[in-house]
Amino acid sequence: MDYRQLHAFIAVFEERNITTAARRLFLTQPALSATIKTLEDNLGTQLFKRLPRGVDVTEDARILYPHAQRMVAELDTLASSFKREKNRQPLQIGIEEDIANQHICAFLKQVQDPDFHLLIVLESGCKGDIRLACEEMRCEDELFIPLISEPFVLAMSPEHSLASKDVIQLADLHGLCWVMCPELTWHQRFLPIYGATANSPSAHASTFSLALGLVALNLGVAIVPQSLASEHANIVFHPLPTHALSRRIGVCYAIQSLSSPAVEQLINHLARQ
Secondary structure, three states: OOHHHHHHHHHHHHHOOHHHHHHHHOOOHHHHHHHHHHHHHHHOOOOEEEOOOOEEEOHHHHHHHHHHHHHHHHHHHHHHHHHHHHOOEEEEEEEOOOOOHHHHHHHHHHHOOOOOOEEEEEEEOOOEOEEEEEHHHOOOOEEEEEEEEEEEEEEEOOOOOOOOOOOOOHHHHOOOOEEEOOOOOOHHHHHHHHHHHHHOOOEEOOOHHHHHHHHHOOOOEEEEEHHHHHOOOOOEEEEOOOOOOEEEEEEEEEHHHHHOHHHHHHHHHHHOO
16 A cells, blocks of 8 residues: 555545546546555455446445545655755854854744745854844945844952942942953943043953953953853843943845845845844
């Protein structure tokens, strides 16, 4: 009993006519009759009784019918899943530095929509068809779809003198040892917070993530995105006093990348959110 025989049986059972069933299956009448005869021989029972016009079904055919439907449906689903896997469209996604795992996972859940049939390829840095990055990293020729907004916070070691304070005031920041990220575009906006000690940092780091490693060693206080600070168990963070700074994370993409059906489908989906 194979897929072809089950399809033939279902057609004849539903049509109650060999000629009509053969037309439905794009087979000749003798070919369909031979297929049904082979199925009956394999099962050792008669499934249909010939009538002057059409056929009648036997009790065994009535028993077989729901099982045949289920088996054909399962085989169709299995075949479709393999075709879908083979036909997945590759989508290369660049993940820029200083994007927290929680934001990456939230974004990938949207990308993994089963309707997209995408083969996701993650790259590190400024690569790929699209990039998950903060808005400040958008190139001049790129468009940006914001997905997340998050505040900057003060990050410090639990051993730091300010760690146990309920509320940190602006005056508390005077004379602090700072871990700074001068290569980042945000550095200039942090200078008013650094105050008089801006010219004498305790350490430099090229990324917020690296800065947090220095903070964990109690080398100083850093201003970092809250999501990155919250991923460190040995980091304490507080809101910025009087300075409400935040950043936006989203998808950067060039207009040319929309020539890819995978990119166009995803961008249209994100734009509707």
